[in-house]
Amino acid sequence: MNTSLYIAKRYLFSKKSINAINIISGISMFGVFVASAALIIILSVFNGFESVILSMYNSFSPELRIEPSYGKGFDPATPAIASIKRDARISHVNEVLQEKVLLRYNNRQFIGTVRGVSDSFSKSRGLDSIMVDGSFLLHAEGTPQAVIGASVQGSLGVNIYDEATPIELYAARKGSATSINPAEEFNVKYIHSSGVFNVQQDFNDVVIVPLSFARDLLSEPKNISAIELRIKPLASIDDVQKDISKRLGKGFLVKNRIQQNELLYKVLNVEKWAIYIILTFVLIIAIFNLVGSLTMLVIDKKKDIAILSSIGASKKLIKRIFFYEGIMISMTGCVLGLLCGIGFCLIQQRFGLIKMGDVQTITESYPIALKIADSALVILTVFSISLLTSEISSRLSVKTLDQINENL
Numbered sequence: 296m297n298t299s300l301y302i303a304k305r306y307l308f309s310k311k312s313i314n315a316i317n318i319i320s321g322i323s324m325f326g327v328f329v330a331s332a333a334l335i336i337i338l339s340v341f342n343g344f345e346s347v348i349l350s351m352y353n354s355f356s357p358e359l360r361i362e363p364s365y366g367k368g369f370d371p372a373t374p375a376i377a378s379i380k381r382d383a384r385i386s387h388v389n390e391v392l393q394e395k396v397l398l399r400y401n402n403r404q405f406i407g408t409v410r411g412v413s414d415s416f417s418k419s420r421g422l423d424s425i426m427v428d429g430s431f432l433l434h435a436e437g438t439p440q441a442v443i444g445a446s447v448q449g450s451l452g453v454n455i456y457d458e459a460t461p462i463e464l465y466a467a468r469k470g471s472a473t474s475i476n477p478a479e480e481f482n483v484k485y486i487h488s489s490g491v492f493n494v495q496q497d498f499n500d501v502v503i504v505p506l507s508f509a510r511d512l513l514s515e516p517k518n519i520s521a522i523e524l525r526i527k528p529l530a531s532i533d534d535v536q537k538d539i540s541k542r543l544g545k546g547f548l549v550k551n552r553i554q555q556n557e558l559l560y561k562v563l564n565v566e567k568w569a570i571y572i573i574l575t576f577v578l579i580i581a582i583f584n585l586v587g588s589l590t591m592l593v594i595d596k597k598k599d600i601a602i603l604s605s606i607g608a609s610k611k612l613i614k615r616i617f618f619y620e621g622i623m624i625s626m627t628g629c630v631l632g633l634l635c636g637i638g639f640c641l642i643q644q645r646f647g648l649i650k651m652g653d654v655q656t657i658t659e660s661y662p663i664a665l666k667i668a669d670s671a672l673v674i675l676t677v678f679s680i681s682l683l684t685s686e687i688s689s690r691l692s693v694k695t696l697d698q699i700n701e702n703l
Contacts, residue, residue: 467481
């Protein structure tokens with residue numbers, strides 16, 4: 296048996312002659328308990344918000360997106376693109392043609408993005424969850440329909456149930472010479488809206504239309520802006536991305552979801568790590584109370600230290616006793632805090648006790664997503680800080696050992 300660890304455990308649960316030592320030790324343990332529970336709860340809440348936000352983005356962001364390295368468009372009628380479409384690992388291929396256009400409805404105007412998509416786009420998972428009005432239909436009885444973003448609907452005041460008033464789309468006509476009549480320099484198309492979606496500001500200024508409608512509006516018979524690929528569940532996205540990049544060469548960029556929304560992922564990570572750092576400082580303050588607690592314990596156990604020294608205990612053994620004592624106080628608070636925090640998260644997941652407070656939010660209660668990595672991070676953080684503080688405190692027992700022996 297480890298002698299130092301055995302004695303440290305006895306000291307942890309034994310009654311001290313100075314009651315303040317028990318109080319200070321309890322405060323230190325409670326501080327670690329609260330900070331650990333807060334860390335795991337807040338990290339889990341951020342994970343929950345991240346999952347909700349990304350699930351909405353993923354309705355529009357495919358697993359992989361092929362874009363030209365230079366220019367705004369490319370011709371998909373190439374052997375390399377054809378081989379990618381036949382790849383057994385790909386479930387859906389969506390050709391996209393998009394451009395900025397002028398939108399008009401009644402007497403209102405708005406600059407938005409028309410996004411022509413293949414029929415396979417409507418098969419994407421999660422589209423129903425982002426619809427706030429109407430339904431996601433791109434064809435109704437053979438007639439093209441548009442699905443508009445919330446920003447478009449709010450700026451133009453579009454009534455999707457008004458079949459008499461269509462949305463007007465104006466796009467610059469390619470190759471047109473300067474004319475006395477500006478209207479001749481634009482292609483104009485009319486379309487009714489079947490629904491309104493709400494994702495995020497980056498997407499809410501979009502008007503989604505059939506690809507054939509976008510080609511007529513933009514006078515683009517063959518080129519497209521991008522190809523979106525949906526990957527089958529069992530296929531490795533990284534492997535497919537590397538394989539496609541190799542086939543297409545340097546003329547194309549093959550982006551995964553993180554690369555398509557780099558700013559979003561950076562913001563989510565920065566916010567999460569900022570909160571982690573702030574709570575870690577709180578944790579450091581709580582754990583550094585151990586220095587005072589262990590210092591007082593050394594004074595309380597000075598007779599025990601002298602006896603251990605007289606029967607042959609080395610300075611190293613005595614130092615380890617108080618080192619283990621500090622570790623046990625910190626880790627006990629950490630484990631209890633983690634259990635309490637995880638328990639709270641499970642209850643919130645199951646019953647949604649804490650509400651968002653706004654009926655129009657994307658989720659009724661605060662979302663929670665537990666990750667093993669977060670629990671490991673909290674334990675590692677507490678253990679690292681407690682190692683430092685326990686090492687500082689344990690050195691005091693060795694420094695005062697000679698003085699204790701002389702006094703006794």
